[in-house]
Amino acid sequence: MLKRKHEDFSSSRTSLSFIGLPFLSYSSPRTYLTELHRFKVAQFFAGFGSYRKVKQIRLGRNTACHCSFSTLETNFVDSNRVRLSIVVPFYNEVDSIEKLVEAVIAACEESPYAKQWELICVDDGSTDGTTEKLKRVCNKNSFIKGISLRKNFGQTAALSAGFNIASGDLIATLDGDLQNDPKDIFGLIETMDMSGYDVVSGWRRCREDTFVRSKLSQAANWIIRWITGVPVHDLGCATKVYKREIIRDIRLYGEMHRFIVVLAMYEGAKIGEKEVSHYPRKFGKSKYGLDRTIRVICDLTFLYYLKKYRTRPSHLFSFFAILFSTLQLALMVFAFLSKFLGKEILRTSLPVWLLFLMTLQLTWIMFEVGILAEVITRTYYESQSKPIYRVRRYFPDQTKIGFQ
Template identity: 40%
Template sequence: MPTPEISVVITVFNEERNIQPLLEATYNALQHLDYELVLVDDGSVDRTVSEVKRLANDRTSLLIFNRNYGQTTALAAGIDQATGRYLATMDGDLQNDPSDIPIMLEKAKSENWDVVAGRRANRQDGFVLRKVPSKIANWVIRNTTKVFLSDYGCTLRVYKAQIAQNMGLYGELHRFIPVLAKQQGAKMTEIDVKHHPRIHGSSNYGMGRTFKVMADLILMLFFQKYFQRPIHVFGTAGLLAFFLGVLVNIYLLILKIIGEDIWGRPILLVGFILLLGGIQLITTGIIAEIIVRTYFESQDKKTYRVKEIFKGE
């Protein structure tokens, strides 16, 4: 089969009433492109699958999960299935508009961007429960990861295939896809895209995801700075704690020598905790280093990515 210019990956979960307008809008938007459409059903329990099978054209494939795994896993499966030179991702709830995809693809091609991210210029969501938490989360992510995009919550993005297929999506890291792409040295930009209010179905997001985002952010910061050298974070913290513990215990020893009673003092407990904690952190760093080396060497992975090899004639 010839390689399509773009693969569009759409994740769906209990979207039976959205499937027909979604497919109609997507086919209409992509009709002038050489495309394939990859839908991933993330364990729907309604008629989503049967609706896709009823309406799919010959450029559409459908991956059906046996249960709900979450959006990140669904995106990863769709990206693995895709064969296009470029990939686009979007949600299946009709809030993203597929008519933006040709514009984003043209920008990626004409200006040689690795990632073109959507920015919901006129977001059609609730102000208190959706927009405000999103603005706060975007600000925190931008200023901690130093990847300066305006809208991390917009799933509508276009990627070069080699960037999308090497991001390593696990857990719930779909919110941090731009950070994962940046780790590969991707050049990215963003453009305003359309955003529609949800008509059918209900959102799967709530305020409870805020804590998950913060937990994932800690993981992303670790990946950004210390994934290949975990001893730098664990070892540094461990050595600092260990030497503080040594100083505390030297101080207590001096007090003991001059005849003071040190038993029962809280600082005695602090000294032992710092010593033991320091040793544990250093040990954790060494174990993490061994795990990282096993990760790369057992799978013949490289710790670098070559953008291009040029040979003069």
């Protein structure tokens, strides 16, 4: 009888390798059952992504080996887990939100990601009834998450809020104005899988915008490519797909949403692009204006600093310090020559040259203060783990936080 029990225990012990737990030596069936129970608990937490590693399980003198999160995830994650998260920010898009949700549902259910996707809608402080429609849409569909921000924080903050609750291995973005086709997301994913990219950006080669706006956009994208070196023709296209680990390592501030691809490249990501569709705007009006062009220029200045000097800022400041010191030395030499030789070397009715040097120094000082303020702001938020937005409520009320 005892021999048969021992044989049963031995056979059950070998089955443990089938479920992914390494073969271990146990002194008794009770030890084995306790070990299996604890492993099941560890499996539960790992499936929800709560722990990166299951710690050693000590049972008397028996010690189980480490089990990595990736192994547990491979063996135990449900086949219906979220693989794709689609983040869409909305601001006063009450007429388009329902139609966009329908288009996303139709595109996803026909894709290889059917039943393994989620849609995250972020209401960026809308005042036209978008919040109420978002609430109804989320209550009707369990695979849709909604976030309502307290005020209009901007598109960067809205995307950041969506990224922070995304659960998918891939994270895609769309605009909420129905000018993007959700089906294009899966073309970008195919390009990502075939070429091994970490980020794939859409390219609206045939844009449904005015001639002036299209040409200005082309010029702006050319300047951005020249300054940053990013191999993308259309950074303003909202249709993009990122790997989860890339987004997790990026912190967004200001209005850097249009430069997420650039920031990803600075983090070592492999960047690709693919042509996508673009449709005329049906509802509402565009939120873009001339003021955004000025903001893009300001952001480009900081991006150039990040590209060249973020790990060696003293090189930048020392260069300008040497430059202005040289100019001051030259002015001093001119002053001495004028005094002792009795000649006017720079004779003019107005001190234009002096004004030029003063404005040059003032420009540099303002640039320097801007960089310092940007760095201080980032340090303030990151040191306290504070988001750049404030959430009024989630739809539904219980929402899983992805990165937090």
